[in-house]
Structure formats: structure tokens, C-alpha cells
Amino acid sequence: MHRATKLFRIFGIDVKLHYTWWFVFIFIAWSLASSFFPHYFPEYTTTEYWIMGIVASALLFVSVLLHELAHSLVAKAKNIKVDSITLFFFGGVASISKEDMKPSSEFFMAIAGPLFSIFLGGVFYVLHILDINGMWTAITFYLYQLNFILAAFNLVPGYPLDGGRALRAILYAYYKDITKATRIAAGLGKLFAGFLIVLGLVSLFSGIGTGLWFVLLGGFLYFIANISYQQVVIKSILDKITVQELSTKPTIVSPTLKFVDFMKKYGNSGKTTFIVKGKSFSGVLDINRIQRISPKMKDLVTVQQLSVSLHKIKTVSLKDTAYTAFKLITTQNIEILPVMHKKSLVSVITRQSLTNRLMWETKFHTIRKRKA
Structure with missing residues (x-):
């Protein structure tokens, strides 16, 4: 936090x-x-x-x-x-x-x-x-x-409260399906959160000041219950996919390339993430994370100076699950994750590729449920 x-x-x-x-x-x-x-x-x-x-x-x-x-x-x-x-x-x-x-x-x-x-x-x-x-x-x-x-x-048996977590554990043991167990427990959690919000609003209109606390608490519980279920769904989808399935060949730029020359070459390419590599892989570059650079500095600063060093990034291998990559991208707040094999860069996996696959799998799963 x-x-x-x-x-x-x-x-x-x-x-x-x-x-x-x-x-x-x-x-x-x-x-x-x-x-x-x-x-x-x-x-x-x-x-x-x-x-x-x-x-x-x-x-x-x-x-x-x-x-x-x-x-x-x-x-x-x-x-x-x-x-x-x-x-x-x-x-x-x-x-x-x-x-x-x-x-x-x-x-x-x-x-x-x-x-x-x-x-x-x-x-x-x-x-x-x-x-x-x-x-x-x-x-x-x-x-x-x-x-x-x-x-x-x-x-109270509603996720994310302790009673809801205990209920989810019981349902998980019974159904052998963590997604279903979380959906039921989180659904009850959202119902309880809705009750708290309604109770809070009624209290506020009745002139009871503590009603605001119930509204805020109910909103917080509803948000956490919803996010928790989404995380379980994401894990259930991405755990079945390997990094190798979603990884792509990166666009490689030289660490000595001046920023002004970099922008001339890639500014209108539509690409936003790059791998910085000379004799060896040294870092990643995300155009959207680059702070505004003064005109004088554009001719002096290099791509290497603007990139995130490899030493600051946790990487994945081809055999890792896509969920492992998703967690690392999320926790490190980056857009591109290097995929390594025997200490050598072989490909990359991006936040966008993970998001696209999640959207496709979710839509496909919904279509299959409708047909069923």
C-alpha cells in the first residue's frame, strides 16, 4: 500500500x-x-x-x-x-x-x-x-x-470480510473451483456492501452523521469484492497460457542513440516500447514514461539515459505463465517485460498483449456460455 x-x-x-x-x-x-x-x-x-x-x-x-x-x-x-x-x-x-x-x-x-x-x-x-x-x-x-x-x-459471510474468505474456502473445497467459489463469496460481499450503503444513506437523510461512514465502508467493500473476483478470473485465464505464446520480437535501439535521432526514427512509428541493447541487453524504454526534455538536452541525452536499467527489472522466462508476467508488469508498473533464456534476451511480453488476450478470452468465454 x-x-x-x-x-x-x-x-x-x-x-x-x-x-x-x-x-x-x-x-x-x-x-x-x-x-x-x-x-x-x-x-x-x-x-x-x-x-x-x-x-x-x-x-x-x-x-x-x-x-x-x-x-x-x-x-x-x-x-x-x-x-x-x-x-x-x-x-x-x-x-x-x-x-x-x-x-x-x-x-x-x-x-x-x-x-x-x-x-x-x-x-x-x-x-x-x-x-x-x-x-x-x-x-x-x-x-x-x-x-x-x-x-x-x-x-459476515461476504468476501472480502473474514467470514467471506472462510466461506470461499469451504466452497472451494466443495466445488474444486476457485473462480466459482470467489464469485459466490464476492457476490454475497457486494450484497452486504450494498446493504451498508443503503443503511448509510437512510441514516444521513435521518440526520445521523455516522451514516457517511457506512456509505464509505460499503463502497470500499464493494470495490474490493469486485476487484478480488476480477483478479481470480485473470489468474484462471492467464495461468493456462505461457509467456512464449504471447511474447514477440522486440524493437531494439542502440544505447548510444541520441534522443533527437530516436524521435526522428520512431516518433511516428506508433511504437511506444523498446529494448535498449548494445553488445548486451541493458534496459527497456517506454516513450510514455519519458518526462519532458528541454530542446537543449535533446541533442545531448541518449536513449540509455532515459531507459529503465535491466538491474531494476524482474524478468520472466518462456516457460513462465502469462499470469506471472502480468503480476510483474503490474507490480513494477511497466509496459514491457523482457523474456530471458540462459541470461540472454529472446523476446518481450507487453501489457497490451496480455490485456488483448484477456479481453479475447473473456469475450470468447461469454460467447461459449451463451451458446451452452
């Missing part, structure tokens, strides 16, 4: 904080200090309410972090790679590699978070009824409720 700052590393997992977290942290602290705590515990001063609000808001996000950490530790126990946990506007998200995950692994990983939230809710409830300290009693009153709510919300 972009614009996230690394806080620390625990169990080999980077914990990051997205800048949007601060907006929610401040909002929750303010709403607790100005409304929640004064309503349930009217005996405190404004300063004390703010102290309780800030502490409770911070501990809420610690609870969210522990919820995501529970997912991550189960994943690591199943030998699944976990890169990071990021706290952001809508809570937290763990960056977990889901390639070829077994249904049982996804199921246990999915329910680990809500189960730990239930455990935390129980801990805070016990601390609340012990009534050790007045302010602490108020804080734990809020935290035990929020952890139970967090668990209940995440157990």
Missing part, C-alpha cells in the same frame, strides 16, 4: 502505518471524548475525556493490529509468505501471498482474526468488570464492545 510508513518489524513481518490512519484516529478520539464517554460516564472533566478518547482510540488500533497479526501468524504457520501489515482508514490489512493456497489454510487463516478479537473482547470485559480504575473502566467498556463488534462484522 502506497504512502505507508514502516513502524517496526515483528515475527518477520513489517508493520506499517498509512497516512489515512491519522484521520480515523483523530476522529475516533474526538467522538469518544465529545460524545461516547460523556454519555456513559458523566463524572469526568473535558481533559479526562480527551485522555480516555486518545488512549481508547490507540488501543482500538492495537486491537486491529493484533487481529491482523493473528491472520498473519496462522499464515506463517502454514508456510504462507506474509510481507506486511498496514493500518489504514478502514482498519488493517495483511499483505499475504495467496498463490495456490489450500482451502483449509485459507479457512483457518480467515477465522483466526475474528477469534482473536473475541478473545480480546473477553479480556477487556474482565478488566471492565474488575473496575480497577474509573477511567480504565470506561476505556475497557468501549474496547470490549468494539472488539466483539469487530469480530461479528468480520464474520
